[in-house]
Amino acid sequence: MGLIEVAKHNLETHLVDNPCRGIVLGVNEQGLGMQIAWIMGRSGNSRNRVYVLKNGILRTEAADPGKVEDPRLIIYNVMRSDHGLYVVSNGDQTNNVFEDPAVSYILDKGQLFFNTLRQRYCEPDASNFTPRITGCQLVEEMGKDDMNLVLLSVLKANPFAREHWMKSERLANVAGVTRESFKIAFPDKKDTERNDLYLNEIDGRAGLNRREFPTLYDEFARPVEPGFGYCLTTYMPGAATLPSFSGEPLLVPMKGTLEQVMQTFWDSLKTFYGNPPEDCRVSLAGREIGRDGTVRYAKPINRYEKVA
Secondary structure, eight states, X not given: XXXXXXXXXXXXXXXXXXXXXXXEEEEOTTSOEEEEEEEEOSSHHHHSEEEEXXXXXXXXXXXXXXXXXXXXXXXXXXXXXXXXXXXXXXXXXXXXXXXXXXXXXXXXHHHHXXXXXXXXXXXXXXXXXXOEEEEEEEEOSTTOEEEEEEEEEEEEXXXXXXXXXXXXXXXXXXXXXXXXXXXXXXXXXXXHXXXXXXXXXXXXXXXXXXXXXXXXXXXXXXXXXXXXXXXXXXXXXXXXXXXXXXXXXEEEEOOSOHHHHHHHHHHHOOOEETTTTEEOEEEEEEEEEOTTSOEEEOOOEESSOOOO
């Protein structure tokens, strides 16, 4: 199977059964850098989002602020660029590399990108411990560019630690320590506060801290040819068990204009979940990066309307 067929196969087979959030970085046939990001969601809190562009930064916002259950982990900057760095991610780690005081003068910005992310952990949403996926392309000064070099990072939970945490939770539940028991014990607290107290209890029993959970750091630097990109998703196909992304970044096609590429991925995310099945797609956004570093965003595809 040639690389064109491999890329097409990946597009047709991986983006099914709730891969959740995803990012793609690559180059179209005209040599323009392109970055895509999307959100999928099962819960009402996850689905209550839109992509918006403000001050040159793509970010998530609540579609209906009145329905937000917990803003943590769902509101963040998705795409940012500065000092020749063009970063896209599925969480607040987008900001980290730009907060490093060395970013304005450090020579090896690719290494800075990876070093910064090594100071973060997988998401603390026990017991899922969702991976943080991040990508970067570079446009350096003095005519040198690395647009065709894609840097990718996956921060995912150590599977042994995750299994231990989940076992500790099961034992606690058998002993009567449940989310419901915390509702009864703390009737005056908000749901998010009760949930935090419950998870703190499981952390203590497991001897782990979900906010600094044992994390595996997978890092990739991949050259990419025009017409191709590399894709990361938070999960592998398998919505029932939510297996974390594993293996190599997925080679995918990246052909046409930015709007055409966006539509290709939106149409490929034909994922349904639940009974009766519901469309899990929430939002998809993209930007193109010129050889001179200029950026053009396309209008995001938002399933829901923003409530004023």
